[in-house]
Each structure stands twice: as C-alpha cells, then as structure tokens.
Amino acid sequence: MKLKTFTAPTYTEALNKIKTELGDDVVIVSSKEIKRKTLSSPGLYEIVVAIEDDVKESEPTKNDDVLLKLSTAAKEINSLSKMEKKENVNNLKPVKNDEIMALKEEISKIADSLKYLQATVWDINNKNELELPPEFSEIYALAKSSGIDSKHLDEIMRLTIKYMPLKMRKNRTAIKRYFHTLLKKMIPVRLEREIKPPHKKIMMFVGPTGVGKTTTIAKLAARYAYKLSARHKVGIITLDTYRIGAVEQLMTYAKMMRLPIETVVDPSDFEEALNALRHNDYILIDTVGSSQHDKEKIEKLSSFLKVNTFAEININLVLSAITKYEDLTDIYNNFSILPIDTLIFTKLDETRNYGNIFSLLLDTKKPVSYYSIGQEVPDDLMEANAEYLLRGILEKELS
Numbered sequence: 001m002k003l004k005t006f007t008a009p010t011y012t013e014a015l016n017k018i019k020t021e022l023g024d025d026v027v028i029v030s031s032k033e034i035k036r037k038t039l040s041s042p043g044l045y046e047i048v049v050a051i052e053d054d055v056k057e058s059e060p061t062k063n064d065d066v067l068l069k070l071s072t073a074a075k076e077i078n079s080l081s082k083m084e085k086k087e088n089v090n091n092l093k094p095v096k097n098d099e100i101m102a103l104k105e106e107i108s109k110i111a112d113s114l115k116y117l118q119a120t121v122w123d124i125n126n127k128n129e130l131e132l133p134p135e136f137s138e139i140y141a142l143a144k145s146s147g148i149d150s151k152h153l154d155e156i157m158r159l160t161i162k163y164m165p166l167k168m169r170k171n172r173t174a175i176k177r178y179f180h181t182l183l184k185k186m187i188p189v190r191l192e193r194e195i196k197p198p199h200k201k202i203m204m205f206v207g208p209t210g211v212g213k214t215t216t217i218a219k220l221a222a223r224y225a226y227k228l229s230a231r232h233k234v235g236i237i238t239l240d241t242y243r244i245g246a247v248e249q250l251m252t253y254a255k256m257m258r259l260p261i262e263t264v265v266d267p268s269d270f271e272e273a274l275n276a277l278r279h280n281d282y283i284l285i286d287t288v289g290s291s292q293h294d295k296e297k298i299e300k301l302s303s304f305l306k307v308n309t310f311a312e313i314n315i316n317l318v319l320s321a322i323t324k325y326e327d328l329t330d331i332y333n334n335f336s337i338l339p340i341d342t343l344i345f346t347k348l349d350e351t352r353n354y355g356n357i358f359s360l361l362l363d364t365k366k367p368v369s370y371y372s373i374g375q376e377v378p379d380d381l382m383e384a385n386a387e388y389l390l391r392g393i394l395e396k397e398l399s
C-alpha cells in the first residue's frame with residue numbers, strides 16, 4: 001500500500017482529481033485545509049490517500065504539457081457531469097439542491113480553465129514560438145485577457161521561464177507572487193510631492209475629447225486646496241473656449257471651491273493670465289479636447305508653451321482606461337509633439353482590465369501620477385500606485 005497526496009483549491013476539486021486519477025478504490029487517510037481562501041488568492045486543500053498496490057497510477061506527468069492538461073480537464077468535466085446525471089436519473093439517494101449547485105460551480109470553474117487553456121494552446125500554436133510550461137498557463141491567460149500587448153507578455157514570459165528558479169515553479173501561488181513582483185517593478189509611478197513655497201507648479205492637462213480632463217482638474221484643485229497636509233493656493237486657467245458650456249463647467253467648480261479662474265483665447269493672453277495667478281502655489285490649465293488626428297489643435301497647444309513663464313509648464317496627458325492599447329499608443333504618439341511629463345488615467349471604474357495601461361507605460365516609460373476612479377468631484381481621485389493596476393492584470397477572476 002502506498003500513500004499519495006493530492007492538493008487543489010477546494011476539497012471537491014482535490015477529490016475529483018483523486019477520482020479521475022485513481023478511481024474509487026482508494027482510502028482517504030487524511031484531509032486538511034492548508035491555506036484558507038482569501039479575496040486575492042485561492043485556498044489550498046490537501047487529501048492523502050492510500051492506494052492498493054494493484055491499483056495502477058496514471059502515468060507520471062513528466063512530459064506534462066498544456067494539451068495533456070486540456071485532456072485531464074476534459075476528463076474531469078466528463079466524470080463530474082456523469083456523476084451528476086447518475087445521481088439524478090437513478091435517484092439512489094436524494095441529492096440536495098446545494099450539492100448540485102456546488103457541483104455546477106465546480107464544473108463551470110473547470111470549464112473556465114479549459115477555455116483559457118484552449119486560448120493558450122491556440123496562441124502557442126498559431127502566433128508565436130513561445131513554449132509555455134503548463135504551470136504558467138493560468139497567469140498567461142489572466143494577463144492576456146487584461147489587454148497586455150502580446151509582444152510584452154511573450155517577452156515577459158520568455159524571460160520568466162528562463163530565469164525563474166525551478167523550485168518556485170511547482171507552486172501556483174509562488175508563480176503568481178513572482179509575477180506580481182516582476183510587473184510591479186515595471187510600472188513607473190510619479191509620486192505626489194507637495195509644493196513648498198516659494199516653489200510653484202504649473203500643470204497643463206491635455207488629451208482626447210471627453211476623457212475627463214476638466215473633471216480631473218476640479219478634483220485636483222480641491223485636493224491641493226483643501227485635502228493635503230497643508231492648504232495650498234490654487235488658480236485655474238481654461239484654454240477651452242471652443243466648446244459651448246466648457247467655460248461654465250469649470251467656472252462652476254472654481255466658484256464652489258472659491259478659486260480664481262482665468263479664461264484665455266490666444267497665446268498672448270496666456271502670459272497675462274499666468275502672471276495674474278502667479279501668487280498661487282498650483283496653477284491648473286484646462287485645454288480643449290482634441291482627437292489625436294487633429295494635428296492642428298495639438299499644434300496650437302504647443303504654441304501656448306512658447307510664452308515666458310515663472311515656472312516650467314508640466315504637461316499631463318489624460319487618457320481613459322477604457323481605450324484599447326492600440327488607440328492609447330496612437331493618442332500618445334500624436335500628443336507627443338508636446339513635452340509630455342506624466343500620464344493620468346481616468347475611468348478606471350469602468351473596466352477591470354488594466355493590461356492596456358500597463359503596456360502603454362512599458363512602451364512610453366512615462367510615469368503615471370493619478371487615477372480617476374469615478375465621476376464624483378472631488379473624491380473619485382487617487383494617487384497612482386502599481387498595486388492598483390496589478391489588480392486589473394493578475395488578481396481578477398477569469399471570466
């Protein structure tokens with residue numbers, strides 16, 4: 001008689017593994033929960049079974065590959081659905097509703113992994129020569145579905161497979177942790193530094209139409225004026241005099257917060273407006289939203305940057321998290337005739353996939369400074385941090 005240990009995220013999954021591999025002729029010696037399930041990571045259950053010597057173990061998964069995993073998952077689904085059918089049809093013993101629900105949940109979980117394994121196999125076979133060991137397939141599928149660009153993901157995978165210590169690879173949690181640390185190191189973040197008088201900061205916000213530039217300015221104005229450790233003097237300038245209602249939108253916020261605001265039409269007025277507000281610690285400048293293809297409008301913005309100022313104008317490119325990577329790249333490239341200093345991402349509340357943001361940060365090496373996470377002024381704004389982005393890359397549920 002031999003002892004064999006099986007582990008899985010739940011007791012039922014561990015049991016199903018045993019049934020698939022060894023059938024019913026086994027004796028459970030012990031079972032215990034090794035790691036409790038948390039919001040961010042699955043649990044771990046261990047079952048030790050005794051096997052009669054004449055029970056044949058399945059082949060060791062030495063050459064285990066993604067395809068083999070696929071067929072194992074398929075077998076598991078098969079046996080689970082048979083189990084459910086048998087119990088229902090023969091009605092040997094009454095099956096409780098919640099048992100069926102639990103089984104269904106397990107089946108759908110396995111079906112999910114199958115779906116992602118299939119996606120991975122497709123990728124490996126059709127798109128590139130990346131040979132993905134099976135233990136990496138979950139993390140690959142997660143990152144891929146978050147919108148990370150393939151060239152980034154494949155390169156990261158290639159390097160990981162090459163350098164990750166073998167010992168670590170055996171454990172899904174360790175692999176996840178490794179990736180988490182690796183990706184975190186790759187996200188450039190600009191930490192907020194409060195201005196100390198006599199220093200001043202002039203920030204201009206540029207970007208496509210409707211991404212949330214004006215709303216972000218209102219939130220930041222409130223933050224700098226009322227929410228930091230010291231209260232700062234904040235002035236606002238708007239260059240967006242084209243769009244009907246744009247000036248009123250910002251005027252309303254400025255009035256509510258009792259902050260001075262100047263409206264500027266031409267570059268010649270701009271210098272005057274800056275000087276009128278020079279007693280402020282922060283000057284926030286709103287601009288008209290431009291399609292990335294409207295070169296003329298973007299060039300007009302650069303003409304404002306030629307004026308003499310008492311502090312450097314810091315350019316913040318505002319981008320929406322719901323824009324796909326290819327479009328983010330296009331927008332960035334077209335706006336980069338301006339000296340972009342920092343990126344701000346908005347509408348992070350409207351998606352749970354942040355891989356597109358990650359890829360853009362990787363390409364541009366520009367730091368991200370703030371996230372806008374809703375429409376509420378001033379509350380739905382936060383300082384950027386890598387962890388928050390990683391939640392939308394490695395921590396989400398596969399769906």
Ligand SMILES: Nc1nc2c(ncn2[C@@H]2O[C@H](COP(=O)(O)OP(=O)(O)OP(=O)(O)O)[C@@H](O)[C@H]2O)c(=O)[nH]1
Pocket residue numbers: 208209210211212213214215216240243246287288289290346347348349350372373374375380
């Ligand atoms: N869900 C969500 N909506 C947002 C967020 N930020 C802004 N919005 C909404 O997006 C819409 C456009 O916001 P604006 O601030 O006017 O965008 P803008 O970039 O100034 O637009 P233009 O000046 O027309 O180019 C408004 O309805 C905002 O409430 C965010 O983080 N999440």
Ligand SMILES: [Mg+2]
Pocket residue numbers: 213214215240246286287289
């Ligand atoms: Mg606006």
